[in-house]
Amino acid sequence: MTTVYDCFIVGGGIAGLQAAIQIGRYGHSALVADMDSGRSALCRSYHNVLGWPDGVSGMELRRLGRSQAEKTGVKFVKDEIVKAERVGDLFVLQGRDGAYKARTVLLATGIMDRFPDLPGLVPCLGKTVYVCPDCDGFEIRNRKTLVMGSGDSGAAMALTLSERTDELLFINHERKPIAAELARSLREKGIVVIAEPIREVLEENDGLFQGVMLASGGEIWADRGFIAFGGNEVRSSLAEQLGAERHENGHIMTDARTKMTTVPNLWAAGDIGVHSEQVTIAMGEGSQAAIWMHKTLGRMSKQPAGIGV
Numbered sequence: 001m002t003t004v005y006d007c008f009i010v011g012g013g014i015a016g017l018q019a020a021i022q023i024g025r026y027g028h029s030a031l032v033a034d035m036d037s038g039r040s041a042l043c044r045s046y047h048n049v050l051g052w053p054d055g056v057s058g059m060e061l062r063r064l065g066r067s068q069a070e071k072t073g074v075k076f077v078k079d080e081i082v083k084a085e086r087v088g089d090l091f092v093l094q095g096r097d098g099a100y101k102a103r104t105v106l107l108a109t110g111i112m113d114r115f116p117d118l119p120g121l122v123p124c125l126g127k128t129v130y131v132c133p134d135c136d137g138f139e140i141r142n143r144k145t146l147v148m149g150s151g152d153s154g155a156a157m158a159l160t161l162s163e164r165t166d167e168l169l170f171i172n173h174e175r176k177p178i179a180a181e182l183a184r185s186l187r188e189k190g191i192v193v194i195a196e197p198i199r200e201v202l203e204e205n206d207g208l209f210q211g212v213m214l215a216s217g218g219e220i221w222a223d224r225g226f227i228a229f230g231g232n233e234v235r236s237s238l239a240e241q242l243g244a245e246r247h248e249n250g251h252i253m254t255d256a257r258t259k260m261t262t263v264p265n266l267w268a269a270g271d272i273g274v275h276s277e278q279v280t281i282a283m284g285e286g287s288q289a290a291i292w293m294h295k296t297l298g299r300m301s302k303q304p305a306g307i308g309v
């Protein structure tokens, strides 16, 4: 006997949790499967979210979101979903620890930034070292800032950030080539490029960035950092298995109004979609998807929630 859920949400990050809260408030049976990683598990402080002027960590938002969703009856399981298929009118999802069935599915699996395992880096993420110029360009205004990155990705980030501060250095950690046009723009803007691996990030007081120590032992002091190594992982393999259309960069295409993918009764929300990757956008999309999942469930042939098949 396997329970058939009205809604199955893959990913309990920001988009998945906001969707779960909305779905739970309609009274649908819903299960969220999450493998406890993701960008919201990494970021130690979001500074641009309404209501949190002093910042809030991803883990705190996740804790609050899960508790809010659980109060509406939504269930959670720690599992990584590795396979998804359509069997008749249902979705069958295979996790590492179990199998699940549902009438509708929301993919909220997000992306994952690629960065090297540098001592001292993770405690700074979101607090004093950032990934997104739209989110945190504000934080580096007129502050000495190091871009720790790789080739064209790092160069492009440094150029974008040059709107915010004149004190910028780009450390090309992986010493990948930089396209001639980007290199010329860096020179024109006076941005110094150091092509040398970083040995460690210098940080103190649980996340206060101080600079870096290079492989040669030299130290570069700075107030803030950005990372831009390129090659982020787009976690859309389940969408591919189910035949949903994806953008050439792997992000999932959805209907602008409903957030449904090109596969009926399959939705996608959050960073896995094709748009700016931000907390408030993930929240909005999670809610929007849940509203349309609810409308769709109302139209589908009624099979009582939770019966065995």
Ligand SMILES: Cc1cc2nc3c(=O)[nH]c(=O)nc-3n(C[C@H](O)[C@H](O)[C@H](O)COP(=O)(O)OP(=O)(O)OC[C@H]3O[C@@H](n4cnc5c(N)ncnc54)[C@H](O)[C@@H]3O)c2cc1C
Binding pocket: 010, 011, 012, 013, 014, 015, 016, 033, 034, 035, 036, 037, 038, 039, 040, 041, 042, 043, 044, 045, 046, 047, 048, 058, 079, 080, 081, 082, 108, 109, 110, 111, 113, 125, 126, 129, 130, 131, 132, 135, 136, 235, 269, 270, 271, 272, 277, 278, 279, 280, 282
């Ligand atoms: C360092 C850093 C700083 C940031 N700063 C800001 C900021 O200041 N402001 C801002 O707006 N945004 C910021 N962001 C971006 C923000 O974190 C994302 O936009 C947001 O987390 C997107 O939410 P999401 O639900 O799409 O993905 P996530 O929060 O990444 O959640 C996805 C979830 O899916 C789960 N998952 C993935 N695949 C599977 C699977 N197969 N089975 C089960 N579970 C799965 C993961 O475990 C994860 O919990 C930052 C990101 C980083 C990394």
